[in-house]
Structure formats: structure tokens, C-alpha cells
Amino acid sequence: MKRCFLMICVLFWHVGSANNDLALQQLHAAHTGVTYFEARFEQRRHVKFIAKPLVSNGVILFSPDLGLVWQVNQPLSVKTVINQSGVFKSTQGGPLNKVKDPQIKIIADILSELLSAELDQVNSQFLIEPVNDAKQNDHWQVKLKPKNTLMKKAIQSIDIQGVLQNDQAHSIDTIVIKNQSGDDTVIQFTGVVLSMKALSEQQRGVFE
Amino acid sequence: MNRTLKILWLLFVCGMAVFIYNHHAFESNILKLLPKYQSEQTNLVVSEVTERINKQVVVMAEAATGFDLRPVVEAKAQAWRQGGLFDQVMDRVDWNQWADRFKLLDPYKHQLLSIEDRASWQAGDEEAVIVRAKERLFGLGGFDAQQFLNDPLFAFERYLQQWQSLNVFQLNSSDGSLSSVKGDKQHHFVFLTLNDSAFSPEYQQQVAAAVLDLNQSASPEVTWSAFGAVLYAEHAFQQAKGEISTVGLGSLIGILLLFLLVFRSVKPLVVSISSMALGMVVALAVTQWAFGEVHLFALLFGATMTGVSIDYCFHYLTKAQNNRELSGLKVIQGIRGALLIGFLSSSLVYLGFIVTGYGVLSQVTVFSVVGLCSVLIQVLLFFPDWLAPKTSRAPRSGLQLWARIWTVNPLAGVLQRSGVMPTLWLFLGLFTYWVYQPNDDVRALQSLSPSLKAQEQHIRTTLNWSNDSAYLLLMDEDLDQLLMKEQQAVTKLREVQSDLVGISDLIPSKDQQKKNHSALEDLFNSQLTETYFSELGAQPPSLSGWRHGLLDLLKDGSLGELLDARFMGHLGGQWSIMVPMSQAGVEMSWDEGTVIQQAHDTSQLFQQFRIKSTQVLLISVALLCLLLAWLKYGWSRTFRLISVPALSGLFSLVMTQCLGYHVSLFSILALLLVFGMGIDYVVFLKESKEPDKTMVALMLSATTTVLAFGLLMLSQVAVIQSFGFTVGLGILMVLLMAPSVIEKEE
Structure with missing residues (x-):
């Protein structure tokens, strides 16, 4: 039972970042100068006591300057905007309202740091274990293991897998979060767009 | 005899x-x-709050982001722990403690609802609660099976999230430490709680030595800042000591020389x-x-x-x-x-x-x-x-000659002319009315160290911590009644402070707990929830029965210091809660409770006392006039006698105002002193058969007074500076005008 409440305590964190493992360094090198990241995602969650997998899909948008947008389209419409001002949420097309949801902030922080080139500026919360035999089929893979005791009680590992381009890590295509109770969450990105151009007014509007 | x-x-x-x-x-x-509130109970609670605040010291270590700051801060915190000066040294969050306290709330989870879930239920929009649960299942963020089993609608989680509103600061505590990053700087914080009074001089010095010498002793890459009442008090004490030495020594030397020279x-x-x-x-x-x-x-x-x-x-x-x-x-x-x-x-x-x-x-x-x-x-x-x-x-003949010259000074001569005194009254009265702009700000009672103020500002900016301090104080003998009152007040305040979370949102009254339980019972039995579980392929859990005892967690302090900033406990036979208020909240009308803005309220009380003191001074002068006129001198002579110290005081007050000194309650005290001494001067002169010789005594007396009060002008504290100026100038004016009473007689 206490582990359950410790997990809720995790909600109160603002998580730091990952480490500078080679593959991640390459990923960040690839993302240096990127002003805009867009992809479609599918999130598939397997939870004990829930017979059916929890599947959702939508669009992720990221700009180092403007923050992150996680737009779930199915099975319900939820837009979440995370920026320096906080977390804002809109349900079923309604107005964006500021919410206090540190759990979302945690995940958004991890995603933002993976997608940004500022990894060297944040403290490491994870041990990085490269998965060497993963360089197959033009893919790279690393495993993040939480360092501190409390986080270990909540998360077993985060596996990050991406595409190799000219033998260099190019982009993330799968994130697998495993927790200690054996549940896992798999997030898959498709249709990745990386842009180094200044954002158009329309693109900027999505973040507001 | x-x-x-x-x-x-x-x-x-x-x-x-x-x-x-x-x-x-x-x-x-x-x-x-500081002046007190009219209600003793209010004073009791306010002094408890002040005491708690005064016992806090915030220390911030700052370094470039690449620097390994945490070990430096940990070493320092450890040294403070071992030093025994502090009751508590908090440099990290004990998440296990938080988890233990949340566990205490778990048996009551079906009596606890978040503000938004409660609002949805009140609006009959139960579907919104299900949508929120689905957002959690399908949105960003994680949960595990045990959590789902315990709280399948995530209603208890949403309730628990409200507890973070008690954290004033948005700190990164992911690694257990209390830190933040701003630009290329990282900051680590340590919160210290004193184990003695912030106003004990000896203890102040020890704390100041332990906290303020950091920049000399720690590594050069780290810049330390700190603030707390104890540091300001220590600075004020040292300053007062220095000023008392200057004024005391200066006056003593002056008086010694004067006595030896004259006698x-x-x-x-x-x-x-x-x-x-x-x-x-x-x-x-x-x-x-x-x-x-x-x-x-x-x-x-x-x-x-x-x-x-x-x-x-x-x-x-x-x-x-x-x-x-x-x-x-x-x-x-x-x-x-x-x-x-x-x-x-x-x-x-x-x-x-x-x-x-x-x-x-x-x-x-x-x-x-x-x-x-x-x-x-x-x-x-x-x-x-x-x-x-x-x-x-x-x-000494020289001194007597001086006194003789002084008794025939031109100003005194002019004042003896008929109609001059009333004209002067009229002119000074109108001029005072025109320029008089008192400042009752209580903060002028102390001079804050610029260095400490800069450190406080730096920490406040880093923590995004505003200095607003308005509260609604609610009290009741019965805790349950108090929570109901607070709930009503918080509901009203949310019209202007939408993100306000009250103690009653965290620990609701029994009535609200029953309503929450009933709301969840309705929801668990609804078609919506049945559909929710069937879509997921999960078993709906059963609702636990209503339980007594949640309020006991508040009463017995099981929730520890989590609520300390708001819940004042049982004081003087009453339970008390302080609800933080914005300015818009302060401006609303409040039948229940007392709005507390300590600096503002105290300044207002100072204003009331200043006005009252001025009235009292005027009445006393009028009474004195009546008595002297009736018993001894008659109206015309009494008018002249009283006018000398009164006009001197008025002139001094006008000059204090015009020269930009601080005019407050203490200026009225200064007038009192000028009048007290001035009336002696004129009575002595009036009663003397040898006014020249009496004038020697008055000149000596005035010299010592002007010396002592003049030195007060060296003080850094605005009110003391102003007090010294008003008294010094007032006495000089009395001395200058006093001979007008003898010349008339002769």
C-alpha cells in the first residue's frame, strides 16, 4: 500500500533529465537546431486488473521555445499543453485551463529533454544502459534506470528506441515505460517531422 | 519633619x-x-503566526548549473544539524513521511473529493468525473495496477493532488533536495527553524554567525543568501547598540563639560x-x-x-x-x-x-x-x-552676559507686541494644516539592512514568492463548525482567487464528508460507472462505509507540519484557521472572521493612536490653559505662557514635515516633550524675580537637551531621526521665544 502512496508522491516531483549516453548524445546532436518536432503517437498501456489494453492515439508537437503539446484524439479528445507557465488542459475541444498535474509535467519534462538539445544542462535521474545488440534494422536503443530509491519504487525502466540514419541516432520512435508492478506503457511515434525553420503563426498558435 | x-x-x-x-x-x-487588535483571541492567533514565521530562516545556495552544488549544501546542512542552534534543518523532502501521512487518509478516501469533482457533482455533471478518469487512463502520465485497484476513478488521487497547493514554492525535489534552475544558475535551499526566540540578542548573534558567514567559509563557486526575522533583528540590535553608544557617550561628554565649565x-x-x-x-x-x-x-x-x-x-x-x-x-x-x-x-x-x-x-x-x-x-x-x-x-560673567543678551533677543521682542502671537497662531495653524502629511507606516520603526533586503529579494525572486500577507482569520470553539465556516469563506474567495484550496478542501467538515460519500455512492451505483468498468474489462470495487475520525487527524497533529502555515490549532479555547487572501479578497465584505494584514493593520492602528494622541494633547493643553488661567495667571498671561511651547512645537513639526523627516505618532510624542519642557521654561521665567539668572539655567538645560536629542538625528531609524529633530528644534525655539513672557511683565 505504501508503494502506492509513494507513487502519488512522485506526482509532486519535477523530474530532471536523462544522462549523456552516446546514443542519447547522438540523438541530441541530431536535434540541435530543431525548432519544431511533430509526430503521430499511439500509446498502448497494459495494466493488471484491466483486461483490455488502454489504447490512445493523437499528435505530439514540440518546440524548445514554446513547450510541448500532447493532443489525444482517440478515444477522447484531450489537448495538453506544457510550457514554462505550467500545464494547461482542454477536454473535448473546450478552452485551455491551467491544471496542477505534476505527473504530466514529469513525463513532459522527460520527453522535452529527449527531444531537445539541452541534455547537458540537467541533472541525471537515470542510469543509462546502452542496449548494444539493438542496432539492428536501422534502430538504436537505450535503457534508462531510475537512480533514486523513491523513483525505483514507481518505475522499473524506460526503454527508448529510435531510428538510425547514417549509423547515427536520428529520432525516437518508441518509448516503453515499465513499472515495478509489471505494467507497461508503450508509446510509438510515426510520421516524425523535424524542422529547423522558424515556426509559422499557425504552428505557434497550436501551442497557445 | x-x-x-x-x-x-x-x-x-x-x-x-x-x-x-x-x-x-x-x-x-x-x-x-506594535499596537494590538481589539480582540484578545485575534492577538493570540496573530502572535502565534508571527512567532512561527519569525522562527524561520531561508538559506539559498547559488552556483552555475555545471557545478556539483548538492554536496556543498548537504555538508553545510549537516553542520547546522550538529551545531544545535536549530530545531529543524530541512534541506530535502522526506517522501516517505508524505506517503505515511497520505496513508492515514486512505481509510477516509470515500469521504474525500477534489474541488473539481465536488463541483461536477453539485452541477449534476457526473460524467465529467468519468471523463477525468479516462483522461488519466489514456493521457500522459503513469499509474500502476495497485493504484487503479485502490482508486479506479482516480478521485482520491485528484484529491491528494490538492495537498501540493500547500507548497508555497515550486521546487525541484526529484532527487530529494530542494532546488530550482533559472537560466544558467542552479539554486539549492535549506529551511531552518530556530530553537529559541528570534529576539534573544545572544542567540541572534550565534545564528547570524552561522548563517551570514557562509560566503567567507564555503567554496568560492557558491554564493549564499539568507533571510529571516532573526537576521533583521540581529542587525537592528547591533545598530541600536551602536546608536545608543554614540548618543549616550556624546550626551555624557557634553553634560560633563557643561557642568565643569559652568559650575x-x-x-x-x-x-x-x-x-x-x-x-x-x-x-x-x-x-x-x-x-x-x-x-x-x-x-x-x-x-x-x-x-x-x-x-x-x-x-x-x-x-x-x-x-x-x-x-x-x-x-x-x-x-x-x-x-x-x-x-x-x-x-x-x-x-x-x-x-x-x-x-x-x-x-x-x-x-x-x-x-x-x-x-x-x-x-x-x-x-x-x-x-x-x-x-x-x-x-561666570560671560555666561550671564549671554543670558542677558538672550533675554532681549529680537524675536522675543517682536512676540511681545500686541497681536503678534495670535497672528503667529493663525499663520502656523494654517501652514500646518496645509503641509501636514503624516506617514503611519509601521516599517519606519526599523531600518532594514540593505544587504539583507537584497538577499531577501533575490531569494523571493528565485522562489517566485510574493510578499503579500493578507489573511482571513476564522475561529470557533468547535472544529467541525470552523471547517464549515472556512468552506463558506473559501467558496466566496474563489470568485476572486480561483486556485485557492482551503483546509476544509483537504479535511472537510463532517457534513461535507457525508455529502462527498453520498456523491461517490451515487456515482459508483450509476450506469456511467458500470459502463466505464465494462469498457475497461475491470471489476468495479465496493464503496467503503462512512467512518468517523478524520477530524482527529487534525486535532492530534498526525498530519504534522503540512498544515502548519494555515491551521493554528487550539489556542485560548478556540480552533483557528488562517485563509490566505489576495487584495481583491480583502476588499470583499466579511461578516465572519477578521481580515488580517499585519503591516497594514498596525499602520492603521498607529494612525488611530496618532490621531487620538493629538486630540489628547490638544485637550491637555486646553485643560492646562483653563487651570493656569483660573488659578494663577489670568487669561491673557496664560495665553502668552502656553503659546510659547505650543507655537515652538508647531513650528518644529512644520519644519520636520517640510524637511522631509518622518512625521508619525512619535512626532506627537516629540511635541509632548517639547511642551512638557517648554512649559517648565516659561513658568520658571515667569516666576523668577531674576530672569537673567534663570535664563542661565534654561540655557544650560536646553543645551543638554539639544545635545542629547540632536544626536538622535544620527540614527538610521526614520522615526528616531525625526523625533530627535523635532525635540531639538522645538526646544531651541522655546528658548528663543521664552523671554517674551518676562519682558511683558516688566
Whole structure:
């Protein structure tokens, strides 16, 4: 039972970042100068006591300057905007309202740091274990293991897998979060767009 | 008879000395100086809140982001823990403790709802609760199976998330430490709780040494900042010590030189100072007996009565010096009437201040009147024997010449002309009305160290921590009733403070718990929930029954310090909660509870006391006018007598205002002093058959007063500076105008 409440305590964190493992360094090198990241995602969650997998899909948008947008389209419409001002949420097309949801902030922080080139500026919360035999089929893979005791009680590992381009890590295509109770969450990105151009007014509007 | 009186008096003084030696209780806490709220219960809670705040010190370490700051801060925190100066040293979050406390709430989870879920239920929009649960299942963020099993609608999780609103700061505590990153700088914080009073001088110094010397002792890459009441208090104490030394030493040297120069003997000095010292002992003892304690501030202001009482000594000494052929008794008989009228006039004005109801002013009044009376008694009883006229040295002719010239000064001559005094009254009255702009801001009572202020500002900016401090204080004998009151107040406040979370949102009243339970029961039994579980392929859990005992967690302190900033516990037979308010909240009307804005409220109370004191001063002067006119001098002479100190004070006040000094309640105190001393001057002159010689005594007295009060202008504290200026200039003006009363007579 206490582990359950410790997990809720995790909600109160603002998580730091990952480490500078080679593959991640390459990923960040690839993302240096990127002003805009867009992809479609599918999130598939397997939870004990829930017979059916929890599947959702939508669009992720990221700009180092403007923050992150996680737009779930199915099975319900939820837009979440995370920026320096906080977390804002809109349900079923309604107005964006500021919410206090540190759990979302945690995940958004991890995603933002993976997608940004500022990894060297944040403290490491994870041990990085490269998965060497993963360089197959033009893919790279690393495993993040939480360092501190409390986080270990909540998360077993985060596996990050991406595409190799000219033998260099190019982009993330799968994130697998495993927790200690054996549940896992798999997030898959498709249709990745990386842009180094200044954002158009329309693109900027999505973040507001 | 005279001998018996002397013995009785000496026995009385000895008794007072023994009493004060055994019972002295000096209060140095500046907060005790502040006027109080009318309700004792409010005072009790406000002082508890202030005490809690005053015991906190925030320390911030800053370094470039690449620097490994955490070990440096941890080492320092460990040193503080071992140093034993602090009750608590918090440099990290104990998540296990948080989890333990949340576990205590788990049995009551079906009686607890978040604000938004409650609002949805009240609006009949139960579907919104299901949508929120789905957002959690399908949105960003994680949960595990156990959590789902325990709280399948995530309603309890949403409720628990409200607890983070109690955290004033948005800190990164992912690694357990309390840190934040801004630009290329990282910051680590340590929160210290004192284990003694922030106003204990010895303890202050130890804390300041431990906290403020960080920049010298720690690694050069790290910049430390700190703030807390104890650091400001330590700075103020050191500053006051320095100022008291300057003023005390300066006055002492000046008075010594003056006595030696004029009387050319140490004996008058020793007897006069002893007399004033014994007068202070009696004054201190009576004040202590009357009030149970003496505030150092009252002592400081009360001690200014030495400036008045030295007049009695000078008056006797100069009279004796000029009449060396007379006996001491003859000398005293010659001046007794003037001394008594002077004393009674000053006392009447002082006594008026008791009716203001401001404790410190009452202490000042009692101290001053008793002190003056004691010195007067000693002058009457002992001076004729101890300072017999025949032992005096001949007066200095130069000084007498000066006094003679002074008595015919042009201003005094002009004032004697018919119609000048009333014109001056009219002109000064109108001018005062035009320029008078008092400032009752309580913060002028202290001068904050610029360095400490800069550190506080830096920490506040980093933590995004505003300095607003308005609260709604709610109290009730019954905790459940109090929570209901708070819920109503918080609901009203949310109209202007949408993100406000009340204690009653975290620990609801029994009535609200029942409503919450009923709402969840309805939801669990609804078709919506059945569909939700069937879509997921999960079993719906059963709802637990209603349980008593949640309020006990508040009562017995099981939730620890989580609620300390808001929940004041059981004080004086009442439970109390402080609800933080924005300015918009303050402006709403509140029938229930008391709006507390301590700095603002105290400034307002100062304003009330200033207005009341001014009224009292005016009434006292009017009363004195009536008495003097009726009993002794008649209307015309009384008008002239009173006008000299009154116009001097008014002129001094106008100049204080025009030169940009701080005008406040303490300026009225300064006027009181000018009037008290000034009335002595004019009465002495009026009663004297040898005004030139009396003028010597007044000049000596004025010199010591101007010296002592003039030195107060060196103070860093605005009110003290202003007080020194008003009294110094006022007395100079009295001295300049006083001869107008004798010329008229002759």
C-alpha cells in the first residue's frame, strides 16, 4: 500500500533529465537546431486488473521555445499543453485551463529533454544502459534506470528506441515505460517531422 | 519633619531598588511594541503566526548549473544539524513521511473529493468525473495496477493532488533536495527553524554567525543568501547598540563639560546625576509594578524625562550660584512654586496619553511622571543640604552676559507686541494644516539592512514568492463548525482567487464528508460507472462505509507540519484557521472572521493612536490653559505662557514635515516633550524675580537637551531621526521665544 502512496508522491516531483549516453548524445546532436518536432503517437498501456489494453492515439508537437503539446484524439479528445507557465488542459475541444498535474509535467519534462538539445544542462535521474545488440534494422536503443530509491519504487525502466540514419541516432520512435508492478506503457511515434525553420503563426498558435 | 521625610524617601527608594532588582522584566521584542487588535483571541492567533514565521530562516545556495552544488549544501546542512542552534534543518523532502501521512487518509478516501469533482457533482455533471478518469487512463502520465485497484476513478488521487497547493514554492525535489534552475544558475535551499526566540540578542548573534558567514567559509563557486526575522533583528540590535553608544557617550561628554565649565565642580554633577538615576530607579519600579514588564522602547522614550528633570537641578544650581549668601532652604523656597507649577503642568500633559489605550504610551507616561516626581522630591529634600549655596563657585560673567543678551533677543521682542502671537497662531495653524502629511507606516520603526533586503529579494525572486500577507482569520470553539465556516469563506474567495484550496478542501467538515460519500455512492451505483468498468474489462470495487475520525487527524497533529502555515490549532479555547487572501479578497465584505494584514493593520492602528494622541494633547493643553488661567495667571498671561511651547512645537513639526523627516505618532510624542519642557521654561521665567539668572539655567538645560536629542538625528531609524529633530528644534525655539513672557511683565 505504501508503494502506492509513494507513487502519488512522485506526482509532486519535477523530474530532471536523462544522462549523456552516446546514443542519447547522438540523438541530441541530431536535434540541435530543431525548432519544431511533430509526430503521430499511439500509446498502448497494459495494466493488471484491466483486461483490455488502454489504447490512445493523437499528435505530439514540440518546440524548445514554446513547450510541448500532447493532443489525444482517440478515444477522447484531450489537448495538453506544457510550457514554462505550467500545464494547461482542454477536454473535448473546450478552452485551455491551467491544471496542477505534476505527473504530466514529469513525463513532459522527460520527453522535452529527449527531444531537445539541452541534455547537458540537467541533472541525471537515470542510469543509462546502452542496449548494444539493438542496432539492428536501422534502430538504436537505450535503457534508462531510475537512480533514486523513491523513483525505483514507481518505475522499473524506460526503454527508448529510435531510428538510425547514417549509423547515427536520428529520432525516437518508441518509448516503453515499465513499472515495478509489471505494467507497461508503450508509446510509438510515426510520421516524425523535424524542422529547423522558424515556426509559422499557425504552428505557434497550436501551442497557445 | 524634614529629616523624617528624607529618611522615609530614602527607605522608599531602597525598597524600589530591591523590588526592581528582584522583579525586572524587560521586553525587547519589537513586535510587542506594535499596537494590538481589539480582540484578545485575534492577538493570540496573530502572535502565534508571527512567532512561527519569525522562527524561520531561508538559506539559498547559488552556483552555475555545471557545478556539483548538492554536496556543498548537504555538508553545510549537516553542520547546522550538529551545531544545535536549530530545531529543524530541512534541506530535502522526506517522501516517505508524505506517503505515511497520505496513508492515514486512505481509510477516509470515500469521504474525500477534489474541488473539481465536488463541483461536477453539485452541477449534476457526473460524467465529467468519468471523463477525468479516462483522461488519466489514456493521457500522459503513469499509474500502476495497485493504484487503479485502490482508486479506479482516480478521485482520491485528484484529491491528494490538492495537498501540493500547500507548497508555497515550486521546487525541484526529484532527487530529494530542494532546488530550482533559472537560466544558467542552479539554486539549492535549506529551511531552518530556530530553537529559541528570534529576539534573544545572544542567540541572534550565534545564528547570524552561522548563517551570514557562509560566503567567507564555503567554496568560492557558491554564493549564499539568507533571510529571516532573526537576521533583521540581529542587525537592528547591533545598530541600536551602536546608536545608543554614540548618543549616550556624546550626551555624557557634553553634560560633563557643561557642568565643569559652568559650575567648576564635580559635586553638582554627581548629585544631579545621582538624583536623576534614583528617579529612574523609582520610575522603573513603579512602571514594572503597574504593567508587569517594561518595554525597552518605553524605557528609551521614558528616559527622555531626564531632559525635563535636569531643569529642576539646573534651576536650583544657578539660583544657588547667584545667591551664595542664602541658605539652601531659602533658595529652594524661592523656586519651589515654579518647580511645582512646572511639574504639574508637564504631568498633566503626560497623563493625557494614558487614555489613548496604547500600552507603550501608557508605560512612557507612568515612567515619566513618576521619574519627574522623584527627581523633584529629591531636589526639594536633598539639594539644600548637599549643594549648599555657600559651597558654589561664583557664576561666570560671560555666561550671564549671554543670558542677558538672550533675554532681549529680537524675536522675543517682536512676540511681545500686541497681536503678534495670535497672528503667529493663525499663520502656523494654517501652514500646518496645509503641509501636514503624516506617514503611519509601521516599517519606519526599523531600518532594514540593505544587504539583507537584497538577499531577501533575490531569494523571493528565485522562489517566485510574493510578499503579500493578507489573511482571513476564522475561529470557533468547535472544529467541525470552523471547517464549515472556512468552506463558506473559501467558496466566496474563489470568485476572486480561483486556485485557492482551503483546509476544509483537504479535511472537510463532517457534513461535507457525508455529502462527498453520498456523491461517490451515487456515482459508483450509476450506469456511467458500470459502463466505464465494462469498457475497461475491470471489476468495479465496493464503496467503503462512512467512518468517523478524520477530524482527529487534525486535532492530534498526525498530519504534522503540512498544515502548519494555515491551521493554528487550539489556542485560548478556540480552533483557528488562517485563509490566505489576495487584495481583491480583502476588499470583499466579511461578516465572519477578521481580515488580517499585519503591516497594514498596525499602520492603521498607529494612525488611530496618532490621531487620538493629538486630540489628547490638544485637550491637555486646553485643560492646562483653563487651570493656569483660573488659578494663577489670568487669561491673557496664560495665553502668552502656553503659546510659547505650543507655537515652538508647531513650528518644529512644520519644519520636520517640510524637511522631509518622518512625521508619525512619535512626532506627537516629540511635541509632548517639547511642551512638557517648554512649559517648565516659561513658568520658571515667569516666576523668577531674576530672569537673567534663570535664563542661565534654561540655557544650560536646553543645551543638554539639544545635545542629547540632536544626536538622535544620527540614527538610521526614520522615526528616531525625526523625533530627535523635532525635540531639538522645538526646544531651541522655546528658548528663543521664552523671554517674551518676562519682558511683558516688566
